[in-house]
Amino acid sequence: MNNPFLKIDNLSKNYGETQALSEISLSLYAEELLVILGPTGAGKTTLLRIIAGLEAADTGRITVNGTDITHQLPAERDVALVFQNFSLYPNKTVRQNLEFPLQAPGRNLSKTDIANRISHTADLLRITPLLHRPATHLSGGEMQRVAIGRAIVRQPQLFLLDEPLTNLDAKLREVLRVELIRLQRNLRTPMIYVTHDRVEALSMGDRIAVLSEGKILQIGSPEEIYQQPNSPTVARQLGYPPINTIDVQKRQNQWFTASNHAIMAADHNVPSNATLGIRGEDISPQGGEISATIEVIEDLGASTILLANWAGQPIQILTSGEQQWRVGDEIYPSIDPDRVLVWRTTDEQG
Amino acid sequence: MKYSRWLVIIPYFFLATLPLCWLLLTSLKTQEAAISSTASLIPTTAENLAPGDLSFSVTLDAYRKLATPHTGKAHAxxxxxxxxxxxxxxxxxxxxxxxxxxxxxxxxxxxxxxxxxxxxxxxxxxxxxxxxxxxxxxxxxxxxxxxxxxxxxxxxxxxxxxxxxxxxxxxxxxxxxxxxxxxxxxxxxxxxxxxxxxxxxxxxxxxxxxxxxxxxxxxxxxxxxxxxxxxxxxxxxxxxxxxxxxxxxxxxxxxxxxxxxxxxxxxxxxxxxxxxxxxxxxxxxxx
Structure with a gap:
């Protein structure tokens, strides 16, 4: 690939004893939308704030187009940050909120330029009717549109979005998600999008970086992350129902569970202790040899999730909604062997 | 309920403003009326009232005198x-x-x-x-x-x-x-x-x-x-x-x-x- 637009090298940050970020290295390419996916407390927000310049890293370097910006003030970086809690200026109207970044010293925009940019941005986000309203008189969705407007009206060289849809209700979240993707494609400005939502990550990202406990576990396209996660932790970030992980031991070319059930054949070139990752859609409820009992049924409409106890393991099976199941039914789960992920067991993964 | 709060507010208002009212009345009196042993409460424009009358004649003398230095003082x-x-x-x-x-x-x-x-x-x-x-x-x-x-x-x-x-x-x-x-x-x-x-x-x-x-x-x-x-x-x-x-x-x-x-x-x-x-x-x- 060509040279990255943004490059982060070995970035670390501690808060006292707590390590928030540990040796983060990643690149962002021109026009790319990179999703940083991770659970709460993984360090996602800290990473964004360091890129924006609101916090300083302990060690590491950030470069934009080859220029070192590690020690620049936020104002010098020309990045726009959309906060999870919107952070509109409450004593200003929507128009004044959009004007404020354009009036910053050093931008030297004429009044006409400012007015043009605002009307263009307002059209784009369909907030024109709201322009005269005080920022305090907006609904959550309107606030977030204005917050996104405040970011794009500046035409920055980089967008940072910190869980921008988390505080919105589910329906609005879907609408704005689609709008955001379209917006980013049109503006062609690189964007880093932080979320803990697997659906947002899969549907929006050109690439996904999975962050957990301050470390980047894997970076890749959504397909790569979903199909070839390099650890159980990464695998658990994506997919619903969550991936089934089963600790196994190899004996006589069979995988044995802790309860001593041989659940499937093992290749000869794999380690003797491993964790198997099996997605719910890769198990069918019939056709296997070991019986299981259905304990919980979660009906999703088009499909059904069965939670069953199988070979001493709780497993989740995703089935089509056609067949009727009842709690207590006996099933014989079978695994699609080509789809099983095998990870060498290390102490860390326990 | 709507009116009952006035039962509290009105008496309290009078109580709280009583000193101010007294100041206002006193400021409109002559020195003699102010130190008279009977209180006169009703301001009138009439002059030559009998001693002990409830009324007193209004004067703005006190305010005028504020502009000139008082006896024994350097400034007004x-x-x-x-x-x-x-x-x-x-x-x-x-x-x-x-x-x-x-x-x-x-x-x-x-x-x-x-x-x-x-x-x-x-x-x-x-x-x-x-x-x-x-x-x-x-x-x-x-x-x-x-x-x-x-x-x-x-x-x-x-x-x-x-x-x-x-x-x-x-x-x-x-x-x-x-x-x-x-x-x-x-x-x-x-x-x-x-x-x-x-x-x-x-x-x-x-x-x-x-x-x-x-x-x-x-x-x-x-x-x-x-x-x-x-x-x-x-x-x-x-x-x-x-x-x-x-x-x-x-x-x-x-x-x-x-x-x-x-x-x-x-x-x-x-x-x-x-x-x-x-x-x-x-x-x-x-x-």
């Missing part, structure tokens, strides 16, 4: 009022400005021993101010500060600053950092973010702090008396000094002067009333 009342205004306003302004800056620092930056510093600042209020009159006077003599406006301004600022810092810190703590951070990302320097974002949002706190500082400086008596005998005498000291006056105590003039003295504080408090009552939560940060 308005001179001392001006002293009070200068000292009160400047010490309030200084307290609020310094207090806001200091509170912002404590609120937003990591300061070594911040809690200890804040406790130290609060501890300056533990001692009754009058306990330090003598050392302050001795110190002031060294610097030629007695009898100066500057002396009292510095003193009131010093006493009010601890209050100002604590009050303002409370208010600034309530302003979400996210607003400033948004301004920083929007292209403003930290200093610009302070006066574009923090200051407008602190207006409520500054108004509240100003009311408290002004009232305490305006009404202060002990130090104003101890540190002054001529140039920077404030209104409370001036009135107290009229006791034992060779012509007796000029009650109508004192009443007139006190009314004028009370008005600015009352007006100021009413002006910032909305600020005093308004909350500081704004509602555009969704938690």
């Amino acid at each position: 009342f308005f001179h001392y009022l001006l002293n009070s205004v200068i000292i009160g306003l400047l010490s309030t302004l200084t307290s609020v400005v310094l207090g806001t800056g200091c509170a912002y620092g404590f609120s937003r930056f990591r300061i070594a021993g911040a809690r200890d510093w804040l406790f130290f600042i609060l501890s300056t209020r533990f001692l009754p101010p009058l306990a330090v009159v003598v050392p302050v006077l001795m110190m002031y003599r060294v610097f030629n500060l007695p009898n100066t406006h500057l002396g009292l301004i510095l003193l009131y600022t010093a006493f009010n600053l601890s209050l100002a810092v604590w009050l303002m810190k409370g208010f600034i703590d309530e302003i979400p950092r996210a607003y400033e951070e948004a301004a920083l990302v929007d292209g403003y320097s930290p200093l610009q973010a302070f006066y574009k974002i923090i200051l407008p949002h602190s207006a409520t706190g500054m108004a509240v702090t100003a009311v408290f500082c002004l009232i305490s400086a305006w009404n202060e008596y002990g130090f104003a008396l101890a540190l002054n005998n001529a140039e920077a005498v404030t209104v409370p000291v001036y009135f107290a000094g009229l006791q034992g006056n060779i012509q007796g105590i000029p009650w109508p003039q004192i009443a007139a002067g006190v009314l004028i003295f009370v008005v600015p504080i009352a007006v100021f408090t009413v002006l910032v009333r909305n600020h005093l009552l308004r909350g500081v939560t704004f509602g555009t940060i969704k938690q």
Whole structure:
């Protein structure tokens, strides 16, 4: 690939004893939308704030187009940050909120330029009717549109979005998600999008970086992350129902569970202790040899999730909604062997 | 229910305004009517009323006399009022400005021993101010500060600053950092973010702090008396000094002067009333 637009090298940050970020290295390419996916407390927000310049890293370097910006003030970086809690200026109207970044010293925009940019941005986000309203008189969705407007009206060289849809209700979240993707494609400005939502990550990202406990576990396209996660932790970030992980031991070319059930054949070139990752859609409820009992049924409409106890393991099976199941039914789960992920067991993964 | 609160408000209103009404009546009387042993309550324009009458004839003499120096005094009342205004306003302004800056620092930056510093600042209020009159006077003599406006301004600022810092810190703590951070990302320097974002949002706190500082400086008596005998005498000291006056105590003039003295504080408090009552939560940060 060509040279990255943004490059982060070995970035670390501690808060006292707590390590928030540990040796983060990643690149962002021109026009790319990179999703940083991770659970709460993984360090996602800290990473964004360091890129924006609101916090300083302990060690590491950030470069934009080859220029070192590690020690620049936020104002010098020309990045726009959309906060999870919107952070509109409450004593200003929507128009004044959009004007404020354009009036910053050093931008030297004429009044006409400012007015043009605002009307263009307002059209784009369909907030024109709201322009005269005080920022305090907006609904959550309107606030977030204005917050996104405040970011794009500046035409920055980089967008940072910190869980921008988390505080919105589910329906609005879907609408704005689609709008955001379209917006980013049109503006062609690189964007880093932080979320803990697997659906947002899969549907929006050109690439996904999975962050957990301050470390980047894997970076890749959504397909790569979903199909070839390099650890159980990464695998658990994506997919619903969550991936089934089963600790196994190899004996006589069979995988044995802790309860001593041989659940499937093992290749000869794999380690003797491993964790198997099996997605719910890769198990069918019939056709296997070991019986299981259905304990919980979660009906999703088009499909059904069965939670069953199988070979001493709780497993989740995703089935089509056609067949009727009842709690207590006996099933014989079978695994699609080509789809099983095998990870060498290390102490860390326990 | 709707009307029952007036059962409380109306009697309380009369009770609270009774002293002011009495001042107003007294200020409209002649010296003789003011010190008469029978109270006359009804102002009339009639003259030559019989002694013991419930009415008294209205005169604005007391107000006129405020403009000329009273017997034994160097200046007229308005001179001392001006002293009070200068000292009160400047010490309030200084307290609020310094207090806001200091509170912002404590609120937003990591300061070594911040809690200890804040406790130290609060501890300056533990001692009754009058306990330090003598050392302050001795110190002031060294610097030629007695009898100066500057002396009292510095003193009131010093006493009010601890209050100002604590009050303002409370208010600034309530302003979400996210607003400033948004301004920083929007292209403003930290200093610009302070006066574009923090200051407008602190207006409520500054108004509240100003009311408290002004009232305490305006009404202060002990130090104003101890540190002054001529140039920077404030209104409370001036009135107290009229006791034992060779012509007796000029009650109508004192009443007139006190009314004028009370008005600015009352007006100021009413002006910032909305600020005093308004909350500081704004509602555009969704938690």
